[in-house]
Amino acid sequence: MSYTVLALLLVVVGLFAGAVVLVRRLRRVRGVLEEFTAGNYTPRLPLSGSLVAAVNSLGDRLVELHDSQRSFVADASHQLRNPLVALRLRLENLEPHVLPEGLGKMESALREATRMSLILNALMTLARGEGRAHAVQPVDIAAVLEDRMASWRPIAAIAGVDLFIKPCTGLWANALPAAVDQILDVFIDNALRVSPVGSTIELFAESSLHQVRLFCRDEGPGMNPADAARACERYWRGTQRRDTDGAGLGLSIAAGLARASDGWLALNPAPGGGTDAVLVLRTAQSTVDDREV
Structure with missing residues (x-):
């Protein structure tokens, strides 16, 4: 076998090995991106390179945004709870002053206040983590x-x-x-x-x-x-x-x-x-x- 043919074979083998490595890396990148799409932002790539760094940086940013949104929902729900409790108490205190024909509307308002409290509780449950099992x-x-x-x-x-x-x-x-x-x-x-x-x-x-x-x-x-x-x-x-x-x-x-x-x-x-x-x-x-x- 001539040196030219041997060199060509070595080049082909090298290109094939490089392609195999590249395909494996791209598959790992795709797997992590699919996890991100499914809502799991924790996987990271233990590799080097600009593409890997960009994917890992994207994961970090998604975690930051997700945590920020969860914190906002939790804070908003918590801050709304006390005004709702106060509203319900005021409605209950108004009951002796409401005419009989208005009692039905007042009871409806009380039910809505109770329902809003349950909704806030549900939002706070979500803010603690959407991926967890919840009590249905x-x-x-x-x-x-x-x-x-x-x-x-x-x-x-x-x-x-x-x-x-x-x-x-x-x-x-x-x-x-x-x-x-x-x-x-x-x-x-x-x-x-x-x-x-x-x-x-x-x-x-x-x-x-x-x-x-x-x-x-x-x-x-x-x-x-x-x-x-x-x-x-x-x-x-x-x-x-x-x-x-x-x-x-x-x-x-x-x-x-x-x-x-x-x-x-x-x-x-x-x-x-x-x-x-x-x-x-x-x-x-x-x-x-x-x-x-």
Whole structure:
């Protein structure tokens, strides 16, 4: 074998070995980035190079942002708790001075104050770590739907939108306390923002062997696939409507509450137009991981 052929073989072997090493490094980089995408920001690459340094720096920044957001939620929830307690006490002290015909409205206000306290507790639970196991409990879905409809129907009437629910009984799902209430509030609030006058928002629930699915169906303009895919990201605003207020946190918090309840959200096109906002939870008796919407 000539020296030229031997040299060429050595070059080919060297290039092949280098390519194998590069592919392995890129696979490790891809694995870490996939962990970041899944919400796990702890993995780091024990390698050298500018690409590795950039990936590790990205992980550090994601941890910093995530911790900052969790701290904000925890601090805001804690600071709101005392004013809520004071509000409830003032409402209770007003009871002797309220006329009989106003007692129903006062009791409704007290229930809302109690519900807000439960919501703050749920937010503080999320702030302690979304990835941890949380204590869920059986929730009467029909009762929650009735309660949220009663609270939102006057607001919907002012906006010229009809809000109604399909009757459903005997549906129980596992969730954090007050999580379903808050998620439905986010769904209804978003639906009202896009619903034209004279349209309808429909709340209903369906069940299968292992799942309960709660729907909030509006008759608005709907969402394009790109918006639907990103709607639950923190601080993200839709591309189709820029004329609404809000910080872009509602669906993100709702998605966190759903995950903490071992469920998830979906935003799908509604039949005939509009959007189906869907909350999927396990039934109270289910221990099976069934992820079909």
